[in-house]
Amino acid sequence: MVVLPNGEFDVPAGKIANVVTHLEMTKRPVIPSDPAGAWTLRRVEAPELDWYRDLFRRVGEEWLWFSRVRMPDAELTAILHSPLVENYALAHEGRDEGMLELDFRDAGQCEIVFFGVTAKLIGSGAGRWLMNRALELAWSRPIARLWLHTCTHDHPGAVAFYQRSGFRAFRLQIEIEDDPRLDGTARRDAAGHVAIIE
Ligand SMILES: CC(C)(COP(=O)(O)OP(=O)(O)OC[C@H]1O[C@@H](n2cnc3c(N)ncnc32)[C@H](O)[C@@H]1OP(=O)(O)O)[C@@H](O)C(=O)NCCC(=O)NCCS
Numbered sequence: 001m002v003v004l005p006n007g008e009f010d011v012p013a014g015k016i017a018n019v020v021t022h023l024e025m026t027k028r029p030v031i032p033s034d035p036a037g038a039w040t041l042r043r044v045e046a047p048e049l050d051w052y053r054d055l056f057r058r059v060g061e062e063w064l065w066f067s068r069v070r071m072p073d074a075e076l077t078a079i080l081h082s083p084l085v086e087n088y089a090l091a092h093e094g095r096d097e098g099m100l101e102l103d104f105r106d107a108g109q110c111e112i113v114f115f116g117v118t119a120k121l122i123g124s125g126a127g128r129w130l131m132n133r134a135l136e137l138a139w140s141r142p143i144a145r146l147w148l149h150t151c152t153h154d155h156p157g158a159v160a161f162y163q164r165s166g167f168r169a170f171r172l173q174i175e176i177e178d179d180p181r182l183d184g185t186a187r188r189d190a191a192g193h194v195a196i197i198e
Contacts, residue, residue: 013197016064016179021159022171024147028139029166031132035125037092041100041133044087047080049073055089055096059116064153064191066180068114086137090117090130097121098130102138110138112148122155131165151175153194 003009011017044051056068068076079085084105090098098117104110112134117126138146148167150158159169180186181196188196 011176011197014179014182015176015197016153016194018151018153018175018177020149020151020173020175021169022147022149022173023159023162023167023169024145025166025168026145029135031135032128034129034132037125037129039098039126039129040091041088041130042091044089047087049076049080051096052076052080052087055099056114058097058118059099060114061186061190062119063116063155064180064186064194065114066185069185070180085113088133088137090121090126092121092126098126100130100134100137102134104141104143108143109145109147110141110143112138112146115148116155127161131161135165153191156193 001009053069056065059065080087082105084103086102086104088100088102089096090100092098098121099114101113101115102110103113115130115134117124117130121127135146146167148162150162155161163169179196181188181190182198
C-alpha cells in the first residue's frame with residue numbers, strides 16, 4: 001500500500017472505507033422529554049435469526065450494516081442468546097420498525113451495539129424516543145460507562161444525534177472491508193451515498 005505524504009492512500013477495488021467514530025458517556029445524562037408518537041418497545045429474548053436478520057436489514061441495509069448478515073448462524077445465536085445481551089424492537093402500527101441492542105458482557109459498562117429505525121420513521125421523533133428508552137435501560141443497571149460507535153456509512157445525522165444525546169466522541173478509526181453489495185450480502189442498489197468501485 002502506497003501512503004502519500006499527507007496520509008492519503010488508495011482503497012483497493014471491491015472494498016469500502018469507513019471512518020468510525022466511537023462515543024461514550026460516563027454518567028447518566030438528563031433524559032429529555034419524549035416526542036409524541038405511537039411507538040412501543042418490547043424486549044425480544046433469544047430472538048429467532050430470521051426475525052432478527054429481517055429487522056437488521058430493514059433498518060440497516062441502506063447504511064451498509066452487514067456484519068450480522070454475514071456472521072455464521074452459530075456465532076450470531078451465541079451473541080443473541082447471551083443473557084447479558086438484550087435486544088429490543090420498536091413497533092409502530094403493528095410492525096417492528098426499529099432496533100436496539102444493549103451488550104452488558106463487559107462488566108461495569110454497556111455498549112449500544114445497534115441502534116436505528118427504518119427509513120419511514122427517520123425524522124419522526126422515533127429515534128429520540130428510542131434513545132430515551134436506551135438511556136433509561138442502560139443507566140438502570142450498575143454501569144459506569146455507556147458507549148457506541150457509528151460510521152460514515154450510517155445516517156449523516158447520527159454523530160450529531162448521539163452528541164445531543166450526551167455522548168462524547170473519543171476515538172476515530174479507519175475500517176476497510178469487502179463491499180457487501182458485490183457478494184450478495186446487501187442489495188446492489190443499497191446505500192447510494194457510498195460508491196461501488198469495481
Ligand atoms: C440515527 C437516527 C436514530 C437519528 O434519528 P432521527 O430520525 O434523525 O431523529 P428523530 O427524528 O427521532 O429526532 C431528531 C430531532 O427531532 C425532534 N423531533 C422529530 N420529530 C419530532 C416530533 N414529531 N415532535 C417533537 N420532536 C420531534 C426530536 O426530538 C429530535 O430532537 P433532538 O435531537 O434535539 O432531541 C436515525 O437517523 C436512524 O435510525 N438512522 C438509520 C440507522 C442509523 O444510521 N443508525 C445510527 C448508526 S449506529
